[in-house]
Amino acid sequence: MRRLTATPRRRIATMALLLASFLEICGCNPVRSCEQLRATRLSAIPWETLIEQCARCLSARELMVLRQAQEASAGYSVANTLLQDATVEESLGEVHGPSFNAPAGRDRNAPRNHHGSAGDISESLTDAKPIAWPISESVLFLYASVPVDGEAADRIATGFLLKLPQDSAGSTRFLVTARHVVDPEWAKCGRANPQSITVRLNRRTGGISYRTLVLERDHLRQFLTSSDPATDLALIPLSRKDVPDLEDFKLVDLAIDTLPTESELSRLHEAQEIATVSVAPPKLVGLTDFPISESAMITSLSEGAKVPVRCALESPAKSIRIWLINANVEDGLSGAPVYAAFARGPRGVSTPLLVGIQAVVWPDRGEAGITPVAALFEILKMRREGVQLAMNDRVAPPG
DSSP: OOOOOOOHHHHHHHHHHHHHHHHHHTTOOOOOOHHHHHTOBGGGSOHHHHHHHHTTTSOHHHHHHHHHHHHHHHTTHHHHHHHHOOBHHHHTSOOOOOBSSOOTTOOTTSOOOOSSOTTOEEEOSSSSSEEEOTTTTTEEEEESSOOOTTSOOOEEEEEEEEEOOOOSSSOOEEEEEOHHHHOTTTTTOSSOOOSEEEEEEEBTTSSEEEEEEESEETTEEOSEEOSSTTOOOEEEEOSTTTSTTGGGBOOOEEEGGGSOOHHHHTTOOTTOEEEEEEEEOHHHHSSSSEEEEEEEEEEEOOTTOEEEEBSSTTSOOEEEEOEEEEOOOOTTOTTOEEEEEEEETTTTEEEEEEEEEEEEEETTTTEEEEEETHHHHHHHHHHSTTSOOOGGGOOOOOO
16 A cells, blocks of 8 residues: 655644644643534544543533544544544534535635645655646536526536547547436436536637537437446537537547556555545636645445435435545535546556546535446446447556
8 A cells, every 4th residue: 555645734634633642641731611622623632632521511422423433533544634624513513424415505715625726736646746637627517507697607517528439339529427417317306307408618719608418309318327227427428419619619538548447446445545626716716616626535445335325315315336535525516537646657657547426425524425437437338339448458558
């Protein structure tokens, strides 16, 4: 297992924990009031002291929740505490199960601790050199309809473009997103499937435009899904037939030979860093819905595990297959790509490769679920029968 690179945030969290432990040993830790305890961040006080002082302020159920948080963070030490770094009050929020949607009402202008930047530059997972995550240009945002002039666009989901080699099977470019976005009936959301969805595209000459993609025509859906009903993934064709002026837009595609091989995916491990999509506050970049990278961590790679997910608390559950990650995912990011860095070629160049697609979130827990990239290959194999696209039939291109 490779050592996680020490980032400035990790150094600060580590120093905070060491200082708190030193004060505890010296008997210098003050006894906090109940109000102060609830505002205390989990990384600022040793766990035993926290539990001891909270015992006089919290109910038995609240103490149980804190102990569960302690057990969950023990396996990831400082890294896990850093990624969540919630206050006691935040940790004691009402516990919900996983949802296809992040909590509503979050302030998108509020500052966030982004590990990346508008240039998507962060530390490599395989060496100490910076790596450029392919996020700011490749990510596309989706909307229910074309925004009305003067009104802010309401982002409902995210996606990215995948381009296949030319063949006789029809469209070679697809917009990849989460299935529950275009097929809420499948997700048991209690509403009819939309007839269309709107995508925001970047013009070659500058600026943005919105184009509407048809999802159903003559009672036939116009997107591909997996034969596995537990896979939250959909591919929407994108060609000049769908968008006549497609050539006017700057499209950044993900190519088949830049996806990970089966051998590369076998090297993924729990506690490995990954890069997810986040959105920069408009006040920082002067734009609405500007995608940037954010550091996250894999917490479970259980194969074949199904997790019951709901569109809302009152909705019936839909079981889907996911990997678990430790990440703060806000609303409107379902379908976003998730990357990890792999060493490729004889020189072991750090290369960002797709490992999953954002699917679900656990509200207020700093956890999320992604659809493994292997599900994408299953859909492509189903579409191109007789063409070998299995991961173990390919080799990584030279670095």
